[in-house]
Amino acid sequence: MTTSFLPQSPPAAEVRTAAGGHRTTVLIGTDTYPPDVNGAAYFTARLARGLVRRGVRVHVVCASPDGRPHTAERDGVVEHRLRSVPSLVHDSVRLALPVGVRGHLDRIMERLRPDTVHIQNHFLVGRMLAAAARARGVPVVATNHFMPENLFDYVHVPGPLRPHAARLAWRDLGAVLSRVDHVTTPTPAAARLLWEQGFARPVEPVSCGIDLARFRPVEGGDAQRGRIRARLGIPDRTTVVFVGRLDEEKRADELIRAVARTGADVQLVLAGHGAYRGRLEELAAAEGVADRVVFLGFVSHEDLPDVYRSADLFAIAGIAELQSIATLEAMASGLPVVAADAMALPHLVEEGGNGFLYRPGSARELAARVDEVVADGARRRAMGARSREMARAHRLEDSLARFERIYREVAAEGAAVPAGGFTAGR
Known part of the structure; x- marks a missing residue:
């Protein structure tokens, strides 16, 4: 699916x-x-x-x-x-x-x-x-x-x-x-x-x-976010989300390795399907974070906006993105972004404004950026608001x-x- x-x-x-x-x-x-x-x-x-x-x-x-x-x-x-x-x-x-x-x-x-x-x-x-x-x-x-x-x-x-x-x-x-x-x-x-x-x-x-009416920030704060997570079967904890194909070129393995290296109690939600899923599940187990990586698989058209609203930030590790529609959807949904400093992704990240870039391949640097975003709730919300503002240009x-x-x-x-x-x- x-x-x-x-x-x-x-x-x-x-x-x-x-x-x-x-x-x-x-x-x-x-x-x-x-x-x-x-x-x-x-x-x-x-x-x-x-x-x-x-x-x-x-x-x-x-x-x-x-x-x-x-x-x-x-x-x-x-x-x-x-x-x-x-x-x-x-x-x-x-x-x-x-x-x-x-x-x-x-x-x-x-x-x-x-x-x-x-x-x-x-x-x-x-x-x-x-x-x-x-x-x-x-x-x-x-x-x-x-x-x-x-x-x-x-x-x-x-x-x-x-x-x-x-x-x-x-x-x-x-x-x-x-x-x-x-x-x-x-x-x-x-x-x-x-x-x-x-x-x-x-x-x-x-x-x-990007459709700004369809993809918009969660209303009702943490309480509503918790209800969305419950409906989607996502544990109620600080959440990093990635939406896209689980194929090798998307480099989701870096996201899993980063979760294993974060100092915060965060989980990774992967929404999508692909040939690489089996290897990613094995990697999560090998890294000791199988209980902190959620594979949603198929997401219906109706549920996709809520996948973003269930999260606290969006992360993407791909290095061959000519734009990244998923990143735009996340920004329109009011999420901070941590992205690989590669190809077109830097055009969607204002360093320290709506998120951070990291050196591709460095799971440790990615983890540090995630920790920095989730450490301060007020700053995270401000970054999310800036993402939404930047999405209006698209x-x-x-x-x-x-x-x-x-x-x-x-x-x-x-x-x-x-x-x-x-x-x-x-």
């Missing part, structure tokens, strides 16, 4: 029509979409359903979760599910079969005549949909969620080969992104990463966004509005094949 982050269906009354009566039609192409379990899939679902709420006509092309090709409408989004096979990369992801995909995409393009195509990945579906759009003069927007490091553990690339594999992966990404009309990525750090890898065109940071509605403007801008300019991709020598 898996943790659910999907947004609720938008009420019909909230759907509006764009000014002038024209409803923009956007065709989103993605190689991963719910029920797949990853940040790109959840972002794409929130984007699609949020755009519908704003009056945009949205179609999504993605792999079928059961292998059977079909079309379905969910929450106003029309899903075109392609024939698929199980992935060798991850048990929760399926891959669209390449045979016949291009012809199917051509027929969808001809029938829908979208104003804009928005691809979320540069793999099979995104790559082929971008080519189909270019052939028809339809502008293409691309959002990059990719880092090679997020795949290496799944495909078992040996350590010595990873630098070479990463260079090939970045160049392959560039071959796709260099031929679209507008490129976005979730954070300035993610945009800078593309530039550092040799991408020669502008990249616009657009936050994934309002989902602002992100949706920006994407809608991008679609209009590229449609007005017309499709082009931009020059420049990845340059040599970087």
